[in-house]
Amino acid sequence: MATAAAQRTARTADSAPDTVDTAAYQHAFDAAVAADERIEPRDWMPDAYRATLVRQIAQHAHSEIIGMQPEANWITRAPSLRRKAILMAKVQDEAGHGLYLYSAAETLGTSRDELLDKLHSGRQKYSSIFNYPTLTWADVGAIGWLVDGAAITNQVPLCRCSYGPYARAMVRVCKEESFHQRQGYELLLALSKGTPQQHAMAQDAVDRWWWPSLMMFGPPDDESQHSAQSMEWKIKRHSNDELRQRFVDICVPQAESLGLTLPDPDLRWNEESGHHEFGPIDWTEFWDVLKGNGPCNEQRITQRRRAHTEGAWVREAAAAYAAKHTGGTDGTGEAGHETGAERA
Amino acid sequence: MTATGPATVPVTAALALGDDALVLSHRLGEWAGHAPVLEEEVALANIALDLLGQARILLSLAGDEDELAYLREERAFRNLQLVEQPNGDFAHTIARQLYFSTYQQLLYAELAGGDGPFAPLAAKAVKEVAYHRDHAEQWTLRLGDGTQTSHERMRSACEALWKFTGEMFQPVEGLDADWTRLEAHWQESVTDVLGRATLPLPEGARTGAWSAGAGRQGLHTEPFGRMLAEMQHLHRSHPGASW
Numbered sequence: 383m384a385t386a387a388a389q390r391t392a393r394t395a396d397s398a399p400d401t402v403d404t405a406a407y408q409h410a411f412d413a414a415v416a417a418d419e420r421i422e423p424r425d426w427m428p429d430a431y432r433a434t435l436v437r438q439i440a441q442h443a444h445s446e447i448i449g450m451q452p453e454a455n456w457i458t459r460a461p462s463l464r465r466k467a468i469l470m471a472k473v474q475d476e477a478g479h480g481l482y483l484y485s486a487a488e489t490l491g492t493s494r495d496e497l498l499d500k501l502h503s504g505r506q507k508y509s510s511i512f513n514y515p516t517l518t519w520a521d522v523g524a525i526g527w528l529v530d531g532a533a534i535t536n537q538v539p540l541c542r543c544s545y546g547p548y549a550r551a552m553v554r555v556c557k558e559e560s561f562h563q564r565q566g567y568e569l570l571l572a573l574s575k576g577t578p579q580q581h582a583m584a585q586d587a588v589d590r591w592w593w594p595s596l597m598m599f600g601p602p603d604d605e606s607q608h609s610a611q612s613m614e615w616k617i618k619r620h621s622n623d624e625l626r627q628r629f630v631d632i633c634v635p636q637a638e639s640l641g642l643t644l645p646d647p648d649l650r651w652n653e654e655s656g657h658h659e660f661g662p663i664d665w666t667e668f669w670d671v672l673k674g675n676g677p678c679n680e681q682r683i684t685q686r687r688r689a690h691t692e693g694a695w696v697r698e699a700a701a702a703y704a705a706k707h708t709g710g711t712d713g714t715g716e717a718g719h720e721t722g723a724e725r726a
Numbered sequence: 727m728t729a730t731g732p733a734t735v736p737v738t739a740a741l742a743l744g745d746d747a748l749v750l751s752h753r754l755g756e757w758a759g760h761a762p763v764l765e766e767e768v769a770l771a772n773i774a775l776d777l778l779g780q781a782r783i784l785l786s787l788a789g790d791e792d793e794l795a796y797l798r799e800e801r802a803f804r805n806l807q808l809v810e811q812p813n814g815d816f817a818h819t820i821a822r823q824l825y826f827s828t829y830q831q832l833l834y835a836e837l838a839g840g841d842g843p844f845a846p847l848a849a850k851a852v853k854e855v856a857y858h859r860d861h862a863e864q865w866t867l868r869l870g871d872g873t874q875t876s877h878e879r880m881r882s883a884c885e886a887l888w889k890f891t892g893e894m895f896q897p898v899e900g901l902d903a904d905w906t907r908l909e910a911h912w913q914e915s916v917t918d919v920l921g922r923a924t925l926p927l928p929e930g931a932r933t934g935a936w937s938a939g940a941g942r943q944g945l946h947t948e949p950f951g952r953m954l955a956e957m958q959h960l961h962r963s964h965p966g967a968s969w
Binding site: 447450451454457458459460461462463464465466467470471473474477478480481484519569572573576577579580685688689690692693694695696697698699700701702703706707 | 748752755756758759760761762763764765766767768771772774775778779781782785791792795796815816867868869871872873875876879956957959960961964966967968969
């Protein structure tokens, strides 16, 4: 196909293109995107496309890492050994997802260290949902069902994203996420069908997590700055409101079979549109949490910074050891690489 | 409470091995979200999960896993004092892991080779444990032979935990093992790793008046009660509930 051929000739990564070439490259890039081809790391791409992807993938990776905290909060208190094993495995998967995503971001010419530095200094964000606290065991189930459910709704279309490394990372992430989501649902079901206290615990958790989960799809379409460009680049395939509607439509029958209600008096089926109508979202709260004023923003970033700072001597030791024994200096986390990461 | 398993399984031994795995798994679970590098989030959780898997099988041999984990009080736990020690810094966690996984690998290899009731479990677990030991060894080398700071921290951790290592070789009722030989092999292996890590072998006693065999008799250190309080709180708050 002509567009593919044009794109291939543009794969010159090393030679700095002059202005005339840039126009040709831009044309080849546009054609490749239009033809639903994948852009790969060595392909020419517009600076803004690269920057958008770095921002989005990094934010996604950061969310996996910060997202470990609200759930890890319950590892030591999980009420049965089976649930404890499931939760540990899930938190471990999240660290793994963070690693894939940092690797995907690195193909764009940045580094994990640089991205972590931006997270720690607040120059890059993570998903606001993780600024809400996990107050009871049922929150672990609500996060699995609603938060992972919303994440999957957002992420499945990313498996077809125009940037190859991101799309491929998402295939694996989505598989594991949907497994987590089913486990969360099953946890809530056990509570809902359990004692009256357990049922109340499950309902309370759903009441607290429902609206923040709907906010995970981002601002309404008419207030979403990056949406139009991202859709044009085929990084994004559906609008925020479209995905949010899809999520509500999926959740309503699931809530019914869980025997739990959703905390929205305006929620009703619209025969004509074939969708569930739902009440207004509190966008003031959304922007407030995004700006750093959520219930756990401070706590989450402080813990992340502390883990990094307190672990500095360990990373330095690994690097010093590597320099002594292999002549290299890139020894950070080497022991973990050889063992844990491979087995995960 | 009394736990009775199938007649062929020595309950004391199942509890000793199961509690070791349960308690150390719990301690490693406390690292989630706090590890020095992302690869270690994965590795520590991985080891914790392996140990939890072992604990579930072993406790199930002795009775109901959740009843045993969540409804026994401190004095009924049979784990080594070593595994209940708080995580401390990364060096403490690694020293504890090196001491324990070296012991566990030698013991499980011996049990796997026999025809006792723990042979099938040990045969499966010994592969996991070999990985745990390798992980601990790799980090002992890096910390011991890394920077001056890491060397000092690792040395201090190895020394601090040394007094809990003698308990591992107190015979356990129902476990058919040559404890003297195990202890000699353990000493040899730990001496070798510490030597390569440029770390001195701690000189203090490996048992004290209180620690020799104490955990196996239900005599624990102070941090253990607090650990159990956290672990058991939710389960105990909902008597009879299923999760």
